[in-house]
Amino acid sequence: MRHGTPTAGGRPDGGCFFVGRDRELRRLRTDLESAGLGTLAGRPAPHSRVLLVAGRPGSGRTTLAEAFVREVAGRYPDGVLRARLTDPGGMPVPTERTARDLLTALGAGGAPPGADPDDLTAVLRSELARRRVLLFCDDVAAAEQLGELVPENRDCLVVAVASGPLTGVPDIRPCAMGGIDRAAAVELLRSRVGTSPRLTVDPRRAESLAEACGDLPAALRMVGGWLAARPKLSVSDATAQLLGTPDGHPDTGGTSGTRTPDFLARAFHLVAGSLPAPAGRLLRFLAVAPAGFVDAQHASALTGCSPETAEETLHRLHALGLLHHAAPGCWTVPGCLDPLLRAELDARERPAEVMLARARMLERTVRRLHACRAVTEPPGSPARTKLAGMPRPLRFDSAREARDWLELRRPSLLAAARLAVAEGAGELDTLLRRLVHALGRCFAAHRTPEEAAPEVYRLQELALQVAERRALEPDRAAALLALADMDAAAGRLAAAGDRYRRALDAARACRDGVAATVIPERLGDTHGRLGDWARAADWYGRALSLRESAGDPHEVARLHGLVADAQARNGDTGEALRTWRAAAALHRRLRDPAGRGRALGEVGRLQQRRGRPDEALRSCREALAEARRARDPLLQAELRMCLADVCDAAGDPVAAARHRSAGEELRDLTER
Structure with missing residues (x-):
């Protein structure tokens, strides 16, 4: 998928017409088969081979790499992994997110939510060390990004795509590329224009048009689609219009007073400028689409048009080469056009309009997430009743359909939350809180807790950022508590203890009695796991006092047991004995014979430890x-x-043997 979801096996949409890269493909095949420098020197490299396809945006570098990946994928029985290492907007993707997504694509566990990036890459390398996979990394921003992902396994292959050389990656094999050859460029134009004889009757004019496109595949596709939509326009007139279109860059002059034109920008401005105003406005607002992913509902929300009009416009933009097809009813913005769209949006739309478009899109996303979760509820439940009242385009017919929708859009949904935090300037925080809540509930409804945990951890981190930015102490306490629980479950006890204490401060500040009562017990658990039983007993004692104030006798009895156990482990058997006796007395008042039996059993054990066998x-x-x-x-x-x-x-x-025999018989009975 072009929007960067790592996938195991399969391949993304290969519908693009591919021509004119025979020389580059031969180079990549040779680099794959030839021995490396280390092998020639008698020291084979301990890592996989890395092939780099380097070229400027719009040169078809990703299409070439994909064609080569399809050609050699059969050599790697464990499948193809794909990851995009640069987000729309030019920000490098954090290594933690890439490693996590690749592990998910492999179906591998072993990396708890919130794990350190170094730990995640170590787990990823360990998984790749015993597999034969092809790792395809698109839009690599820096050598460090790629170096952390290269498998330490010579049976794997890495194919990377970048704008230039990646110095620092050992034994990398670069394949530099520019425009395609002129004959191939004309053939690409002909494939876009269709059966019209305009290009065949005047091949020289066709070559001039290809030259005006800089022989760049992306520019050729856009201009070819634009020309196909104008059957009466001659090739020479099309070339003149293209050459007369500014590329949006100032002429810097120089010694000769000329400069190399930006062929991609010039083609984009020609095609985008020819669109009707509503379509052109929708195109500009696609720069706001999270992860560059868009469907009719997203597009409808961005510009306020109907979903039917939005879908018709998206089909038209795809025909013009301005969008890539991702899945039925879904498209992605080509990475090479993202900077141009953002520049157009900044130049032609007011910031308030952009913010309103973001808000409409988030609101529509939250409604779809509610429908996505509601379809998993039992028939007749309030959630299903509310779902039935939603507009038909927002509903789902089955839980399977909703899950497929969620999985396809997972990267873009997470990107929407990240962008709302980073670019919303605080104005979208209320919508973001609703989005985080709805997305977390959807993951919980459609995934196992283990599958959902990494995404939920990311979402809680975003919720914490918003809560701290807006000084929302209840939200801050809830986010810190959720993160601390996940840290504790992952064994990061020091981090969990720090977050529990911060959550307790926030809960006290907003007078959240429930959280303030729960957190001391969690702190007791954490200190107990750290072996600090004195502090564990202290925190359990605080939790006990709070439960007594709340008048919850069952919880008081349970906490008596936790306090007594911590006291005993800390060596304070006298206090532990008194606490267990208090627990036994409370269980008796509660008419809980099982609880009283456990407490009295612990009393007996402590009495034995203190040398009082008769008692x-x-x-x-x-x-x-x-x-x-x-x-x-x-x-x-x-x-x-x-x-x-x-x-x-x-x-x-004799009595000891009798009791032991009876105990073993009871154990056998319970295990059957």
């Missing part, structure tokens, strides 16, 4: 009686084993 024996017998009342065979088995240990310590091996 331990009484406590454990009482605990066993409670377990029988609760009809909990697993707890009975555990307490029988505890009684066996106490009897051994009391010098009664």
Whole structure:
């Protein structure tokens, strides 16, 4: 897919007419087959071969690379991975995001959400080290980006596309390219113009038109589509109009007073300038489309037209070579045209109009996300009732259709959230909060928790940025708590503890009693996992006090157990014994025999540790009686084993053997 989703196997839309690159393809084949410098020196490189297709935007560099990838993909049985390393707007894609997306395409786990980029690239290299894959990296911005992704496996191949050389990548094989040869350029024009004889009856004029396009495939496609839409226009008149179109760059003069024209910009301005005003306005606003991905609903929201009109216009723009086809009903903005569209948008649209278009697009996206989640709810539920009242184009007929929609648009949806934070200047924060919430719920509805976790982590980081920018303490507490939970689950305990404390401060500042009650217990868990049982007992004690103030006896009883366990692990058996007894008394008042049995069992264990076997024996017998009342065979088995240990310590091996045998029988029964 052209909008940069890494995919395992398959290939993106190959509908572009491909011609005139035989020399470059032969060069790439030779570079693939020839031995590297290290191999010739007797020191084979420990990493995969890297082939670079270098050329300026519009030269067809990606199309050439894709053609070569299709040609050699059969040699790599584990498939083709694709990633775009530059976002629309020219910003390099963070390594963490690229590595995460490639791991997802491989179907590999092992990298928790929020992992360090170095850890992610290490996991990616480990996965690639045992596979034979072809890694295609488009729009590489810097050598460092590529160097971190190159597999340490000679059975893999990396094909990279960039504007220039990538110095610093070892043993890279560059293939520089410019325009295609003149005959191929005319053939490309002929393929775009169709059956019209205009190019065949006057081949010299056709060559002049190709020359005016700089023999650049992107320019040739646009001009060819523009000429096909004007069947009565002669080739010579088309050439004159193209040569008379400014390319948008000032003439800097120089010693000769001339400069090389920007062929791509000149062709773009000719074609874009010929559009009707509504179509031209929609074209400019496509610069706002997240990740350059657009469908009829997006386009409709950007300009306020109907979806039917938007779809008709998108088909027309595609026919003119201004869009690439991505999937049925979906298109992407060619990367080479993105800077030109942004320049046009800045020059011809007011910032307030651009912001309004962003807001309309986000609002439409949130509504579709609500429909995407609602279709997973049971029939007759409030969500399904609300879904039935939505306009038909926004609804989904099945959960499968909604999931496919979500997966296809996942990169653009995440890009929409990132752009709203980075470029919204705070004006879109309310919509962004709704988008993050809706997107998170969609991922939870259509994916497993493990699949959804990386995206949810990214979304919570964005929500935290907005909450801190707008000083929204409830949102800040919620985002910090969610991130801390995921950090703790991933084993990043120090980071989790810091976020829990910040979340607690935010919860107290906004008087969020629920969060302020939950967080101390999470801090106790975190310190316990770090082995700091004194602090764990302190935080559990704070959580216990809050639960007592809230009047929640069941939670108070449970927290008594956590406090007592932390005290015992910290070596304070006296305090732990008193706390377990308090827990047992509370379970008795709550008429919870299983809870009381567990608490009394812990009392017996502590009494045994303190050298009081007779008291331990009484406590454990009482605990066993409670377990029988609760009809909990697993707890009975555990307490029988505890009684066996106490009897051994009391010098009664016969009773110990009896209890141990009974405990083993109960365990066997529960395991069947």
